[in-house]
Amino acid sequence: MNKLSIAEIEKNLANLPEWEYYDDAIHAEFEFDNFKDCFSAMSRIAFECEALNHHPDWSNTYNVLTISLSTHSANGVTEKDFKLAQAIEAIVEPEDED
Numbered sequence: 355m356n357k358l359s360i361a362e363i364e365k366n367l368a369n370l371p372e373w374e375y376y377d378d379a380i381h382a383e384f385e386f387d388n389f390k391d392c393f394s395a396m397s398r399i400a401f402e403c404e405a406l407n408h409h410p411d412w413s414n415t416y417n418v419l420t421i422s423l424s425t426h427s428a429n430g431v432t433e434k435d436f437k438l439a440q441a442i443e444a445i446v447e448p449e450d451e452d
Contacts, residue, residue: 357430366436373439379411379424380431380439384446386417395419395446402441408434410442419446 358366363375373382386392392414403409411422421442423435 355425355428355432355434357425357428358432363431370436370439370443372443375431377422378430379422380435381420381422382439382442384419384421386419389416392417392419398445399442402438402445406434406438406441408438410438 360375363380367373367375367380370380370382372384373380375381384392384395386395396412396414396419399410408423408425411424413420423438424430425432425434
């Protein structure tokens with residue numbers, strides 16, 4: 355998998371407003387109502403990580419989940435990182451309620 359250019363990264367980030375690029379990775383922080391909701395999201399994300407065979411650098415402090423994604427074998431951000439970021443967004447972003 356090839357490392358993306360800055361222009362390609364910025365183009366992909368336009369669809370992921372919660373994420374930003376620095377230190378050769380894309381990063382996001384998500385706040386939940388409580389620890390249980392945060393841990394539940396982490397568990398669901400873990401299944402996506404396994405399915406994509408791509409694993410984040412992440413940390414959890416009470417109700418806050420901090421995630422960094424990069425492809426270590428490419429020494430930077432690849433399409434694989436954006437695929438996982440989109441899967442994470444689908445898990446952590448609440449559905450629109452009508």
